[in-house]
Amino acid sequence: MSVLTNPRAERVKAVRALGRRSARQRAGRFVVDGPQGVREVLRFAPGTVVEVYVEGSAQGRHGDLIDAARSANLPVHQCDTAVMSALVDTQHPQGIVAVCRPVDVPVADALAAADGFVVVLAHVRDPGNAGTVIRSADAAGARAVILSDASVDLYNPKVVRSTAGSLWHLPIALGGDVPGLIAACRARGRRVLAADGAGTTLLPAADLSGPHAWLMGNEAWGLDEEIRGLADDVVRVPIHGHAESLNLALAATVCMYASADRATS
Amino acid sequence: MSVLTNPRAERVKAVRALGRRSARQRAGRFVVDGPQGVREVLRFAPGTVVEVYVEGSAQGRHGDLIDAARSANLPVHQCDTAVMSALVDTQHPQGIVAVCRPVDVPVADALAAADGFVVVLAHVRDPGNAGTVIRSADAAGARAVILSDASVDLYNPKVVRSTAGSLWHLPIALGGDVPGLIAACRARGRRVLAADGAGTTLLPAADLSGPHAWLMGNEAWGLDEEIRGLADDVVRVPIHGHAESLNLALAATVCMYASADRATS
Incomplete structure (x- = not known):
C-alpha cells in the first residue's frame, strides 16, 4: 500500500x-x-x-x-x-x-414509526448541543430526530463528533419550518409537546402515554410564543433549587427519559 | 472613580x-x-x-x-x-x-440534611462535566454535591462558568477518598447508589424512596469494581437504542431527576 x-x-x-x-x-x-x-x-x-x-x-x-x-x-x-x-x-x-455520504432521510420517513416519541429541534445552533441531543435521543429510544431549518448543519464536524456514533443509529431528517413540522407530526397522530421554561405543565404531569413529539427550542432563546401556541402542550422540567434552567441537552434528555420511562412502566 | x-x-x-x-x-x-x-x-x-x-x-x-x-x-x-x-x-x-473567596463547606456540613439526595463525584476530571453536574444537581434539588480527591478544582474558571451560578446555590464539599465518602454518607443514613453502566439494577427499578447519595464516576473510566462493591446498589440508566452510553453529565442528570420525581410523586 x-x-x-x-x-x-x-x-x-x-x-x-x-x-x-x-x-x-x-x-x-x-x-x-x-x-x-x-x-x-x-x-x-x-x-x-x-x-x-x-x-x-x-x-x-x-x-x-x-x-x-x-x-x-x-x-x-x-x-x-x-x-x-x-x-x-x-x-x-x-x-x-x-x-x-449524508445519511439524513426525508421528514416523512422520520415520521414513519407510529409509536413512541420523536424529537424536533427548532433552530438549534450549537453543534455540541445538537450532537448531544442526538446521542441522548438514541439512548432514550427516540424513533427519529428532526432538525428544522435554520439549525446547525448535521454534518458539521463538531456535531458529528458529539453524536458519538448515534448519527447512524436512528433516522434523522433535516429542514422544514417549525410550524410545518408540527403539522406533519400531528398529521401522523403525534401529540406535540413543546419543552420550554414557560410551560405550565410540569414534566411529571405531562401526558406521555400516546405517540408524541418533543419540540425543543434554541439554546439561548427557547421557543417563540407563537410556536408554543401551535403545540398541544407546553411542558416544563421542574426546577427544584435556585438554578435558572437546565441547558438544552440536559432538558431534552430529562424529557426523553421521562417518555422512555412512561413507555416501559 | x-x-x-x-x-x-x-x-x-x-x-x-x-x-x-x-x-x-x-x-x-x-x-x-x-x-x-x-x-x-x-x-x-x-x-x-x-x-x-x-x-x-x-x-x-x-x-x-x-x-x-x-x-x-x-x-x-x-x-x-x-x-x-x-x-x-x-x-x-x-x-x-x-x-x-472559596465557598466550599466541610463534608460533614454537606451531609447535614437528613432527607433527599446528595451527589458524590468520584475523580471527575473534566471541568465542563463537573460544572454541569453541579448545575443539574441544583436544578434537581440535590441537598449537596461532594467532589472527591483527585477531582478537577471546583474553582477552575471553566467549572465556575459551567455551574451557571449554581456554585453558590447549594452546599459543595471538596476532598476525601471515595471509600471514606461512601462510609460518611452511610453513617448519615444515606443509601449509596453507584451510577454505572455495569449496574444490574435499572434506574426505573432503583429504590430511591429514602435518603440516598448518587455516586458518579470518572467520565472516561466510570467507577472501579472495588468502589462499586462498596455501594449499596449499582444502578444503570437504561440504554434503549444503539448508543453505547450517555455522557457523565447526562447520566447524572437523568439519575437525579429520577430521585426528584420519586420524591414528589
Missing part, C-alpha cells in the same frame, strides 16, 4: 475543505474523524462510506476498522502524520478518518 | 494568576467571570466577594450588579478593555469580573 505524504495534494485539500458547510453541500460528502465514528458508520451504514484514511502509526491500533473497511470493499489510504493533520482541523487527530 | 489602564499592573497580574490552581490555593481567591456568576455570588454569598472589576464600556449594561456590589460595600474598580482582557483568559470577556 502506497503512503500519502503530500499534505498539499489536491485530494487532501478536498477532504480538508469538507470542514466548511458550503464545500460539504457542493461535494455531497462529510468527514468522520476518529475511531468511534468510523466504527459506527462502518457498522450501521457501510454503504455511505466513500473512503478511509489511516495514519501509518495508527494502523495497529485501528486494525479492526481497517479490516472492516476492506471487507466492505472500501478504499483505505495510508498516510503520514503531516497528511492526517492536513485532512482534519482537530487538535489531536486520532489517526483514522472516513469520508462519507 | 479612577480607571485602571495598565494591564501590567501588579494587581492585574495577581488576578490573572488566579487562572492557575496553585495561585488560587496560595491566595485563597478565585475569579468569577461574567455577569451571570457575578450576579449569583452577589445574591447568594456577597460576603465572599473581595472586589469587582468592571470595564468602562460595560458599566451601563451591568449597572444593577455595580449597584449591588456598592450596596454590599464592596470595592468596584473601573478598568479599560486592555485591563479587562488581561484580568481573565477568556475569548470574549463580558465586561465584569469578581474576585471571590
Whole structure:
C-alpha cells in the first residue's frame, strides 16, 4: 500500500475543505474523524462510506476498522502524520478518518414509526448541543430526530463528533419550518409537546402515554410564543433549587427519559 | 472613580494568576467571570466577594450588579478593555469580573440534611462535566454535591462558568477518598447508589424512596469494581437504542431527576 505524504495534494485539500458547510453541500460528502465514528458508520451504514484514511502509526491500533473497511470493499489510504493533520482541523487527530455520504432521510420517513416519541429541534445552533441531543435521543429510544431549518448543519464536524456514533443509529431528517413540522407530526397522530421554561405543565404531569413529539427550542432563546401556541402542550422540567434552567441537552434528555420511562412502566 | 489602564499592573497580574490552581490555593481567591456568576455570588454569598472589576464600556449594561456590589460595600474598580482582557483568559470577556473567596463547606456540613439526595463525584476530571453536574444537581434539588480527591478544582474558571451560578446555590464539599465518602454518607443514613453502566439494577427499578447519595464516576473510566462493591446498589440508566452510553453529565442528570420525581410523586 502506497503512503500519502503530500499534505498539499489536491485530494487532501478536498477532504480538508469538507470542514466548511458550503464545500460539504457542493461535494455531497462529510468527514468522520476518529475511531468511534468510523466504527459506527462502518457498522450501521457501510454503504455511505466513500473512503478511509489511516495514519501509518495508527494502523495497529485501528486494525479492526481497517479490516472492516476492506471487507466492505472500501478504499483505505495510508498516510503520514503531516497528511492526517492536513485532512482534519482537530487538535489531536486520532489517526483514522472516513469520508462519507449524508445519511439524513426525508421528514416523512422520520415520521414513519407510529409509536413512541420523536424529537424536533427548532433552530438549534450549537453543534455540541445538537450532537448531544442526538446521542441522548438514541439512548432514550427516540424513533427519529428532526432538525428544522435554520439549525446547525448535521454534518458539521463538531456535531458529528458529539453524536458519538448515534448519527447512524436512528433516522434523522433535516429542514422544514417549525410550524410545518408540527403539522406533519400531528398529521401522523403525534401529540406535540413543546419543552420550554414557560410551560405550565410540569414534566411529571405531562401526558406521555400516546405517540408524541418533543419540540425543543434554541439554546439561548427557547421557543417563540407563537410556536408554543401551535403545540398541544407546553411542558416544563421542574426546577427544584435556585438554578435558572437546565441547558438544552440536559432538558431534552430529562424529557426523553421521562417518555422512555412512561413507555416501559 | 479612577480607571485602571495598565494591564501590567501588579494587581492585574495577581488576578490573572488566579487562572492557575496553585495561585488560587496560595491566595485563597478565585475569579468569577461574567455577569451571570457575578450576579449569583452577589445574591447568594456577597460576603465572599473581595472586589469587582468592571470595564468602562460595560458599566451601563451591568449597572444593577455595580449597584449591588456598592450596596454590599464592596470595592468596584473601573478598568479599560486592555485591563479587562488581561484580568481573565477568556475569548470574549463580558465586561465584569469578581474576585471571590472559596465557598466550599466541610463534608460533614454537606451531609447535614437528613432527607433527599446528595451527589458524590468520584475523580471527575473534566471541568465542563463537573460544572454541569453541579448545575443539574441544583436544578434537581440535590441537598449537596461532594467532589472527591483527585477531582478537577471546583474553582477552575471553566467549572465556575459551567455551574451557571449554581456554585453558590447549594452546599459543595471538596476532598476525601471515595471509600471514606461512601462510609460518611452511610453513617448519615444515606443509601449509596453507584451510577454505572455495569449496574444490574435499572434506574426505573432503583429504590430511591429514602435518603440516598448518587455516586458518579470518572467520565472516561466510570467507577472501579472495588468502589462499586462498596455501594449499596449499582444502578444503570437504561440504554434503549444503539448508543453505547450517555455522557457523565447526562447520566447524572437523568439519575437525579429520577430521585426528584420519586420524591414528589
